[in-house]
Amino acid sequence: MGKCEQCIIKQFNSLKALTKDELVRISGCKTSRTIKKGEVIFEEGETLNGVYCVKDGICKLSKLSENGKDQIVKMVVKGQLLGQRSLISEEASNLQATALNDMEVCYIPKSEIFADLQKNSKFSMEVLKDMAHDLRDSDDIIVNMAQKSVRQRLAETLVYISDSFGTNPDGTLSVLLSREDYANIVGTATESAIRVLSQFKKEGLISTVGKYIKIENSAGLKRIE
């Protein structure tokens, strides 16, 4: 099993602020785990007793709405931490995490990391910054949801996914989402998401290779209003 001290993944998250000693200690109590595509990592209302450090893959964080739809609030990729917020607030999770890919994660028990949060101010500052950033993102999402059309939101989502999670060698988006997932990010009916994507295809803004989507005209997508 890999050692945290040597793990390059931590460069991308708050764990980089930990000292070598702290990392060695955490390394001793962490557990590595593989999560299969579609598997639920934790559910809404579940109490988390630690955080996940995502070594590979991607997952969605979603919240069930009263009308039965599963609104996707955020996506967490390789390099990021999962479950930070619940850890800090010491409340049950308000979101469900589901793997979108096969994932590799390390699970770090709360007991270990919580102590570091209080002792190592560099670490807590990093976590603070992380959350400040998430809050800013949330504000943007709220404004988009409230003020933009489904067409606009979907166009922006495609560009966001491309920019944030990258593309395959053939130019298709590396994250494979169902039309239902797209609908649940954008906050619309699955049929509407399908319709808009078909429209984008007709307009030459995107193309599809099997289930994969390729952005053909990024500027065009950004121009939509």
Next chain:
Amino acid sequence: MGKCEQCIIKQFNSLKALTKDELVRISGCKTSRTIKKGEVIFEEGETLNGVYCVKDGICKLSKLSENGKDQIVKMVVKGQLLGQRSLISEEASNLQATALNDMEVCYIPKSEIFADLQKNSKFSMEVLKDMAHDLRDSDDIIVNMAQKSVRQRLAETLVYISDSFGTNPDGTLSVLLSREDYANIVGTATESAIRVLSQFKKEGLISTVGKYIKIENSAGLKRIE
């Protein structure tokens, strides 16, 4: 000018985690200020060099959308801190703050409080919890925006405002918002907000006393779907 050590307001926010010494020091460099209703406290893009501790009154945090609407993202009342996030992320504010009432605030320079954030882990944990809570709220707002109707959102907003900010002796909501404000919270056109409120009135769910709104049937509002 009041002293932070003796100020009861701090009980309601993270500042309560500061030591007496830290409070005395902050007290020495803070500035008290009165802000008039309608006044802009800080603008989107402005760099904040401190945080505001709200001693009295209420303000809205909003973000201008591309279509010219000013989406209200959060309201900050007496007892809460304003500008925490920008302080932590060390970025310009992504939101505008505007007073909804006459307000009384204390302004604490960044230099002072930033040091405490790194030295006093109890304080930084409080701020962390605060932000974790805000993030949870944001998730709920996103889901509401994405999945609920204007009618539902407006009903929930009325109940939220009543529960969070209280009522006057005659039962009217103590926070006085324009119909445009309601529209900007809910994310709809001003005319739509007006229409829905008129509808609520016809249905006996609310009544109005001048510009003030009184909830007549809270259960009814919660039942809307």
Next chain:
DNA sequence: AATTTAATATGATATCTGTCATGTTTTATT
């Protein structure tokens, strides 16, 4: 390979919401 199931696609229609127009009431200003 055949069958079942799930995902994608598209049409028809109803509903919701935004926009524009216009009128009324309230508030601010002279």
Next chain:
DNA sequence: AATAAAACATGACAGATATCATATTAAATT
């Protein structure tokens, strides 16, 4: 008090989106 300006209200209509129905295609299972 008179006037101007802002806020509130409501109708008419258009456009966006949800819902329901029904194909079609792709993926999973037997």
